[in-house]
Amino acid sequence: MGNGQEVWIISGVPAAGKTNTSKALAKTFAKAAVVSRDELQAQIISGNVWPDGRPTSEADLQIDMNVRNQCALANSYLSHGFVPICDDVVSKNQLDIYLSELKTAAVYLVTLNPPYTVVTQRDAGRPPDDRFGNTERWRLLYQIIETLNGVGLWFDNSNMTVQQSVGYILDNKTKCLVS
DSSP: OTTSOEEEEEEOSTTSSHHHHHHHHHTTSSSEEEEEHHHHHHTOOSSOOOTTOSSHHHHHHHHHHHHHHHHHHHHHHHHTTOEEEEEOOOOHHHHHHHHHHOSOSEEEEEEEOOOHHHHHHHHHTSOGGGOOOOHHHHHHHHHHHHTTTTSSEEEOOTTSOHHHHHHHHHHTHHHHBOO
């Protein structure tokens, strides 16, 4: 299955710290790239339906497509000696796609799981255009990530700096392995 390199998946609800943690984790490797599903979604200029958009059938199709696109990019980075770090809100169904599409035997999953009160506070501190602010959707996303409860490394990063979170992840690397 590929060249034996590793792929990391950083999951959590919006404002859990996925992007900052992914970027900081990437800096611990000699060659690494962050592949964000949100950034792939934003590349759709016409016909873009975000995960909480309508029609839901199109939103679901674009979620699936963008997870597969993350895998394609991750595989390209792997083939060139980079460690890909995928940033996403990951469900059981999406993890199944990652595991079937990634060309490596070493897939690591980390779910950042701060309490709801913490993510809403963090979100309120973001610039207005970057805020998530959808209470109903947050509750749904917590349910979605719960489909993987106990799979990979789960932790509450609310009282940690980004660097402490990365240190905790690397200190617990064996717990992160899901493939």
